[in-house]
Amino acid sequence: MKLNKLVRNSIRNLAQKPSFTVSRNFRSGGVEKESADCVVIGAGVVGIAVARELSLKFGRNVLVIESDSTFGTGSSSRNSQVIHGGIYYPPNSLKACFCVRGRRLLYDYCKEHGIPHKQTGKLIVATRYEEVPKLNYLLNRGNENGVEGLKMMEASEAMAMEPQLQCLRALWSSTSGIIDSHSLMLSQVGEAESHGTTFCYNNTVVGAHLEGNQIYLHISETESLKNWDHKSQQHPDILLLPKVVVNSAGLSSAALARCFSGINRGVIPPSFYARGCYFSLSNTRVPPFKHLIYPIPEVGGLGVHVTLDLDGQVKFGPDVEWLKPIDDVSSIQNKFDYTVCADRAKKFYPEIRKYYPSLKDDSLQPGYAGIRPKLSGPGEGSADFIIQGEESHGIPGLVNLFGIESPGLTSSMAIAEHVATKLSRF
Ligand SMILES: Cc1cc2nc3c(=O)[nH]c(=O)nc-3n(C[C@H](O)[C@H](O)[C@H](O)COP(=O)(O)OP(=O)(O)OC[C@H]3O[C@@H](n4cnc5c(N)ncnc54)[C@H](O)[C@@H]3O)c2cc1C
Structure with missing residues (x-):
């Protein structure tokens, strides 16, 4: 033996x-x-x-x-490295409670231990009229969850903060930020x-x-x-x-x-897996955004958003791609497929151009992928x-x-x- x-x-x-x-x-x-x-x-x-x-x-x-x-x-090591405010989750859910408490603990920890991080703030943007009520819903939900620093912004105010942004209205979350998770x-x-x-x-x-x-x-x-x-x-x-x-x-x-x-x-609970791919922005010397920009959330994820790293570089993602089930032994052996298929960029361009219309053709390069451990399947709610x-x-x-x-x-x-x-x- x-x-x-x-x-x-x-x-x-x-x-x-x-x-x-x-x-x-x-x-x-x-x-x-x-x-x-x-x-x-x-x-x-x-x-x-x-x-x-x-x-x-x-x-x-x-x-x-x-x-x-x-x-x-x-x-x-396969995520957006975003410190979330705690807006999205149902009041009193574990996600809401732990996100709000965890965010405060994390910022304190980063300050005490010199962990690279930045409280960038984030804009959640409505780009179609029918999305505007969803922003109000998110504002109310954030307030119920005890998220500080939320403010509804007119398009002009948000677009003055971010000249490359196009939107009809935005929800500003001042407590959101980024962290070097490693x-x-x-x-x-x-x-x-x-x-x-x-x-x-x-x-x-x-x-x-x-x-x-x-x-x-x-x-x-x-x-x-x-x-x-x-x-x-x-x-x-x-x-x-x-x-x-x-x-x-x-x-x-x-x-x-x-x-x-x-x-x-x-x-x-049953296991479902949803891959999320990221694409980085090439051919751009000056990063187009200084804040995190998120669309209205989609089923299974928060929507293809702008994330920033601590050097100011921009990436977009993650999307939501439900993976075929794998058996438990393969799961324990971590036999997951993290390939980023370059073809997926085709779906990214129209999503991103809803809030960043001047995104150039051929400017997205495959980055990396992460996989979400889901407890509910496609169409079942989060x-x-x-x-x-x-x-x-x-x-x-x-x-x-x-x-x-x-x-x-x-x-x-x-x-x-x-x-x-x-x-x-x-
Ligand atoms: C695409 C994506 C984007 C995300 N973005 C964000 C974000 O911006 N902000 C945020 O707050 N959260 C984000 N998350 C969520 C966050 O990344 C995860 O919730 C978090 O990393 C989970 O950490 P974990 O320790 O539970 O799991 P993991 O980091 O997966 O660690 C589990 C560990 O267990 C090991 N392991 C597995 N099986 C065994 C075994 N049988 N024996 C021994 N070891 C084993 C694995 O090798 C692994 O190292 C994102 C997630 C994804 C997928």
């Missing part, structure tokens, strides 16, 4: 820390077992924030298991590591089972999973027995939960985040995070606060 050295070494390192208890190397059924305090599955921006919160604020020892070779390679994750990884978190890369959680109330997490080296398919069961390299598990596996968190035997499967504990699935100490799509980056620190508090009794 090949033993997963990385996991064992990580656990050994943890075991040398005074408050960490490990019951070493007892064997059963030929698979090595190790105890642990907290395990976070997935080192995306949310998993990292959860690990930081558990270790820094609650003094827990945390092992983060990440299937890739480093942190933040999933949706957390710097954020790097900073929080560092803080977590110095407070009792160990990151264990190249290892995949392939399933779990229960013995009494104890979760046994099945872990294999990612490298060894190449031939794993949905017809075969993966024999783990090691079993981890944690007190607390946070399933923050992003796109595959629901697929992974379906591989946990003993869980109430009826409460695990779903809220799901943060699921024992009360739903029946397993003490396990929290599943499902459907952490946008505004997950903005919400990450608020989600972490919530999850760590939820687990404080274990």
Whole structure:
């Protein structure tokens, strides 16, 4: 039996820390077992924030298991890097509450830790008369959600701010901004590591089972999973027995939960995936916009919008492209297609020209793509985040995070606060 050295070494390192208890190397059924305090599955921006919160604020020892070779390679590095105000989401939904709270925490964190960011502000624009009432609806919704700094603008005022913009009316959100999400994750990884978190890369959680109330997490080296398919069961390299598990596996968190035997499967939501592609602007020496520009939201996304990076460069996206279903094993192996098909630009030009009529032909270049972990399919309306504990699935100490799509980056620190508090009794 090949033993997963990385996991064992990580656990050994943890075991040398005074408050960490490990019951070493007892064997059963030929698979090595190790105890642990907290395990976070997935080192995306949310998993990292959860690990930081558990270790820094609650003094827990945390092992983060990440299937890739480093942190933040999933949706957390394939997004618009926008700090959202919190306008769009139904009042009292998790998205609304965590976005507003998370945004405040994030700005404070960026200021305290020197994370590159900019509170650019954002214009949501109506370009057709029938869209104007939708702006009023968004203004009311934002006010209900407690979003500060919202203001309705006449076209002249918005177009004076942004001379390349064409619109009939605009909703100004002064609290929206942009962030360097890699710097954020790097900073929080560092803080977590110095407070009792160990990151264990190249290892995949392939399933779990229960013995009494104890979760046994099945872990294999990612490298060894190449031939794993949905017809075969993966024999783990090691079993981890944690007190607390946070399933923050992003796109595959629901697929992974379906591989946990003993869980109430009826409460695990279905998985849908919607790719969003970005195109960058070439042939333009001076960026045409200084603020984020968003159209009225569409089904499944916020519409092909203008995002800016911290150097002022402009990109457009993401669109919404529903992907064919993939089986759970392929999802856990991250077999997602992130190709940006150059042909999609054809659909971008007319969308962008609604608010940026002077967009030149052939000026869009394929950029990158991200994939949204959707809990509802095409035409079903948007779903809220799901943060699921024992009360739903029946397993003490396990929290599943499902459907952490946008505004997950903005919400990450608020989600972490919530999850760590939820687990404080274990
Ligand atoms: C196109 C797009 C645009 C977006 N724009 C914004 C935005 O502007 N603002 C905003 O606030 N939010 C935005 N979001 C949402 C935001 O990016 C996500 O909500 C956030 O990154 C989710 O972080 P995460 O940690 O949950 O997931 P991820 O970043 O996907 O991390 C999950 C990690 O789990 C690992 N993993 C998976 N399965 C396993 C396993 N079995 N074992 C071990 N590790 C595993 C993966 O390798 C991955 O590293 C956008 C999302 C997309 C797709």
